[in-house]
Amino acid sequence: MFQGLKFEPFKLPDEAESIRQEVREFLARELDPGTLPNSDFNAGESAEFSRKLGAQGWIGMTWPKKYGGLDKSFLERYVVTEELLAAGAPVGCHWIADRQSGPLMLKFGTEEQKQRFLPKIVSGDYFFSIGMSEPDSGSDLASIRTSATKTDGGWLLNGSKIWTSYAHTNHYMVTLVRTEPPSENRHAGMSQLVVDLSDKNVTVTGIRNLSGEEDFNQVFFDDVFIPDDMLVGTPGNGWEQVMSELGYERSGPERFLSAFRVIVEFAREIESNPTDEQLVLLGRLASHLVTLRRMSISVAGMLGDGKVPLTEAALIKDLGNSYERMVPEIVRLAVSGDCSPRFVDTLNECILHAPSFTLRGGTREVLKGVIARGLGLR
Amino acid sequence: MNEQQQLISETLNRLLTDLCTPEVVDGSESGAFAENLWQVLTETGLTAAGLGVDAGGSGGDLEDSLLVIREAAKFAAPVPLAEHFIAGLLLSEQGQSIESGPVTVASGKFVIADDLSLTGSADGVAFARWCAQVVLVAEGTDGLKLCRVPASDFEIVQKNSVAGEPRDAISVNSKVSAESVFSVDSQVPERIRLMGAALRALMISGALESVLEMTVQYSTERLQFGRPISKFQAIQQQIAILAGEVAACQMASHFVVDSFSTLCEMDIAMGKARIGEAVSICTDIAHQVHGAMGYTLEHSLNHRTRRLWSWREEYGNEREWQKLVGRHFAAQGADKLWDSMTAL
Numbered sequence: 001m002f003q004g005l006k007f008e009p010f011k012l013p014d015e016a017e018s019i020r021q022e023v024r025e026f027l028a029r030e031l032d033p034g035t036l037p038n039s040d041f042n043a044g045e046s047a048e049f050s051r052k053l054g055a056q057g058w059i060g061m062t063w064p065k066k067y068g069g070l071d072k073s074f075l076e077r078y079v080v081t082e083e084l085l086a087a088g089a090p091v092g093c094h095w096i097a098d099r100q101s102g103p104l105m106l107k108f109g110t111e112e113q114k115q116r117f118l119p120k121i122v123s124g125d126y127f128f129s130i131g132m133s134e135p136d137s138g139s140d141l142a143s144i145r146t147s148a149t150k151t152d153g154g155w156l157l158n159g160s161k162i163w164t165s166y167a168h169t170n171h172y173m174v175t176l177v178r179t180e181p182p183s184e185n186r187h188a189g190m191s192q193l194v195v196d197l198s199d200k201n202v203t204v205t206g207i208r209n210l211s212g213e214e215d216f217n218q219v220f221f222d223d224v225f226i227p228d229d230m231l232v233g234t235p236g237n238g239w240e241q242v243m244s245e246l247g248y249e250r251s252g253p254e255r256f257l258s259a260f261r262v263i264v265e266f267a268r269e270i271e272s273n274p275t276d277e278q279l280v281l282l283g284r285l286a287s288h289l290v291t292l293r294r295m296s297i298s299v300a301g302m303l304g305d306g307k308v309p310l311t312e313a314a315l316i317k318d319l320g321n322s323y324e325r326m327v328p329e330i331v332r333l334a335v336s337g338d339c340s341p342r343f344v345d346t347l348n349e350c351i352l353h354a355p356s357f358t359l360r361g362g363t364r365e366v367l368k369g370v371i372a373r374g375l376g377l378r
Numbered sequence: 379m380n381e382q383q384q385l386i387s388e389t390l391n392r393l394l395t396d397l398c399t400p401e402v403v404d405g406s407e408s409g410a411f412a413e414n415l416w417q418v419l420t421e422t423g424l425t426a427a428g429l430g431v432d433a434g435g436s437g438g439d440l441e442d443s444l445l446v447i448r449e450a451a452k453f454a455a456p457v458p459l460a461e462h463f464i465a466g467l468l469l470s471e472q473g474q475s476i477e478s479g480p481v482t483v484a485s486g487k488f489v490i491a492d493d494l495s496l497t498g499s500a501d502g503v504a505f506a507r508w509c510a511q512v513v514l515v516a517e518g519t520d521g522l523k524l525c526r527v528p529a530s531d532f533e534i535v536q537k538n539s540v541a542g543e544p545r546d547a548i549s550v551n552s553k554v555s556a557e558s559v560f561s562v563d564s565q566v567p568e569r570i571r572l573m574g575a576a577l578r579a580l581m582i583s584g585a586l587e588s589v590l591e592m593t594v595q596y597s598t599e600r601l602q603f604g605r606p607i608s609k610f611q612a613i614q615q616q617i618a619i620l621a622g623e624v625a626a627c628q629m630a631s632h633f634v635v636d637s638f639s640t641l642c643e644m645d646i647a648m649g650k651a652r653i654g655e656a657v658s659i660c661t662d663i664a665h666q667v668h669g670a671m672g673y674t675l676e677h678s679l680n681h682r683t684r685r686l687w688s689w690r691e692e693y694g695n696e697r698e699w700q701k702l703v704g705r706h707f708a709a710q711g712a713d714k715l716w717d718s719m720t721a722l
Binding site for chain 1: 594597598608609611613614615617618619621622623624625626628629630632633636647648651652655696697699700701702703704705706707708711712713715716719720722
């Protein structure tokens with residue numbers, strides 16, 4: 001029998017709401033009103049901003065105090081994250097370390113790894129990239145060929161990763177590699193290694209995206225020695241470790257807020273004298289956004305309770321990404337020709353980044369496959 | 379869902395599976411009121427589950443009635459549960475109790491004179507031809523009056539929605555009895571509209587869930603090219619989109635339910651707007667997956683999809699509610715847009 005998806009309403013607790021005000025005050029101080037904010041998590045980075053955020057305690061804020069965290073709840077982190085994105089803060093430097101690398105180490109890392117890396121992530125001193133895709137392995141992640149072979153005291157890493165954001169400026173990369181040759185179980189035999197991006201045998205080559213920015217890269221490994229203590233978790237367990245993070249990765253506010261600044265600038269553009277059509281559109285966009293946010297908070301609540309709602313998370317990402325793609329395309333037709341430069345710049349930046357929204361973190365096709373499986377179709 | 383609601387849901391599902399068959403739905407469209415269904419729902423207390431005992435109800439919470447109305451929509455139940463509930467709420471505010479009815483609500487233009495002669499008309503009145511009474515708001519010389527009028531006082535011109543549900547044009551020119559007329563404040567017509575929009579949003583959300591369920595089911599049973607069509611990626615991807623829309627409606631409807639007691643305008647407006655918008659995407663996909671079979675009058679998919687096309691227009695379609703939402707946010711100003719969204 002078909003079982004429906006479950007999205008129960010969830011109210012953010014008071015402590016999460018009270019942190020919202022603090023974040024807003026911080027952002028009002030720190031964000032330069034002269035620069036154009038961008039709510040796409042991947043489109044702005046500032047090491048200085050990340051360090052200031054770290055000084056507030058808002059990187060790794062859910063982690064235990066002994067590793068520099070604040071022991072805050074997952075929902076308090078949710079509020080900080082959505083406030084940063086909505087304001088268009090440059091979160092690129094610490095983003096992956098905060099969302100993925102740190103939690104991975106907390107869950108699977110050794111005590112030594114936690115002590116070595118987590119406090120430095122919290123302070124905004126260590127930035128992480130994530131090494132998953134390869135030139136021949138995109139959506140079919142299990143087909144990766146980058147491999148590490150056992151050697152005395154560690155592993156010898158060879159191969160290449162691609163589309164790794166900020167590998168040219170970040171310090172480390174958690175890299176999914178084969179530590180055993182492929183077998184019948186294609187998900188077996190993978191491990192996660194922490195690669196020091198400053199290693200002389202690591203070569204980082206920038207790739208320009210279509211807007212001309214060079215924030216992602218191809219990373220080459222040529223006999224890179226990885227000490228044993230830089231393997232995270234259990235050798236051979238890499239696939240499961242990666243998959244366990246997907247609920248967090250796919251259901252957050254970054255999956256529907258990437259185009260938010262376009263809506264803000266649209267609202268500004270029509271502020272003085274909106275037509276009925278413009279009000280209708282603003283209301284439509286807002287109704288979608290508020291609903292998506294409530295779904296995302298619902299999953300955040302489930303994650304906070306220790307559940308792993310993978311189908312629901314995939315569904316939020318897919319629905320949210322479609323929304324992000326739709327926003328600039330319909331907003332551009334809802335204004336008259338005579339627009340402010342601020343509006344035009346925001347719109348154009350969103351349009352140029354939009355193709356990445358439905359690719360990064362799982363393409364829309366892969367996500368729909370996950371949803372279909374959840375519905376019992378596969 | 380609390381225990382009481384779990385019980386209601388189970389009872390209702392059992393009853394409707396037996397009594398609200400495709401034949402009954404078709405029969406209603408051919409002109410036969412689902413008398414037996416209404417009677418059983420009344421006897422089990424489900425037509426007034428959320429009304430107080432003094433009001434002629436079962437003494438449950440408002441949410442109980444909302445649940446009944448949403449669940450019944452999954453079965454395309456051809457009875458005026460929503461209108462009966464609105465009428466019951468309006469009457470209960472006047473210390474009146476609702477009769478077994480059914481009772482419908484008319485939104486139109488009515489005037490009541492000091493001698494209690496009522497004149498006026500309304501269009502699109504749900505199920506008027508099969509109702510015992512009509513509750514309406516009329517303009518009196520000293521303000522608005524809520525009137526409870528026997529349906530037999532009206533001239534009724536039978537009209538149907540695209541779903542084949544009665545949406546009659548009614549008119550009246552007769553005296554009403556003094557004990558059926560109550561002074562009400564000027565907000566009542568707007569409250570009726572909000573209640574109507576909220577209930578239609580819930581009904582749409584319920585029917586969409588049923589459409590998703592039917593579509594998943596059909597795709598796993600229908601064999602083509604030697605395998606169930608659910609095994610084709612093209613079909614899977616379409617149904618995944620359908621599921622996304624249904625999930626969004628599920629979330630929006632939770633907030634409609636939560637805001638019903640206070641009739642919070644923004645939540646109801648966003649709910650009707652968001653849920654109504656899902657209809658076009660979902661009916662498109664459901665019919666495509668069901669193929670020509672689903673396009674027949676015989677297949678019960680159309681009991682849901684035609685109702686969806688009808689309900690999305692009633693008590694304000696997406697455009698109207700989107701405009702209201704847009705006006706609210708536009709009034710906050712661009713730099714307060716996010717604050718006002720998180721404040722909801």
